[in-house]
Amino acid sequence: MADDEEVVEEAPEVVREPSAESEAGLSPVEEKPLAPPKYEVRPGLGEKFQAQNVREIILSTMQEQLTGRQYRADQAPRWAKSISNAVRQRCQELDMKRYKILVQTTVIEMKGAGIKSGQRCIWDPETDEYVDDLFRNDTIFCYTIVYGIYMY
Known part of the structure; x- marks a missing residue:
């Protein structure tokens, strides 16, 4: 049943940037969270229909x-x-x-x-x-x- 199912929360997506050291396997990879998406609902001041x-x-x-x-x-x-x-x-x-x-x-x-x-x-x-x-x-x-x- 639906009540018995366990809800799993997902962690935010992480971008890994490779470095020279990480490619050689010498150090761990740095993790940076992704920036939240931008939603443009209105055109900017100079971007209106001409x-x-x-x-x-x-x-x-x-x-x-x-x-x-x-x-x-x-x-x-x-x-x-x-x-x-x-x-x-x-x-x-x-x-x-x-x-x-x-x-x-x-x-x-x-x-x-x-x-x-x-x-x-x-x-x-x-x-x-x-x-x-x-x-x-x-x-x-x-x-x-x-x-x-x-x-x-």
């Missing part, structure tokens, strides 16, 4: 990819994927530690009709953030959104 830099990345990437182009249904998925990948890569170069970067790009044809879009997320408003921007020309409407989710 919304303004990300907005500039979004806008410049969309302009580089779409300026001078006309909408083509067969090319739109490739453009959206290329914009998303370029934005994500450039955002990761900002080195925002412990942030998961998610990028979503929508490319549609401008025909005079409107569009409504909605997102729903469960997140921490103190650490997580999003940035969005759009690009328009005569035939293309492109909307890109970047989510920065802090990984606890």
Whole structure:
């Protein structure tokens, strides 16, 4: 039965550092306890999501990819994927530690009709953030959104 079982407490883990003497077998090995793990629940003061830099990345990437182009249904998925990948890569170069970067790009044809879009997320408003921007020309409407989710 569970009541009859004996509970054994485990000793803290110990790291042994080899020395020149211990390798030869001349002296005992020193024992140092491991430091307790650090749990970062909030980003540091200078480590928050860089919304303004990300907005500039979004806008410049969309302009580089779409300026001078006309909408083509067969090319739109490739453009959206290329914009998303370029934005994500450039955002990761900002080195925002412990942030998961998610990028979503929508490319549609401008025909005079409107569009409504909605997102729903469960997140921490103190650490997580999003940035969005759009690009328009005569035939293309492109909307890109970047989510920065802090990984606890």
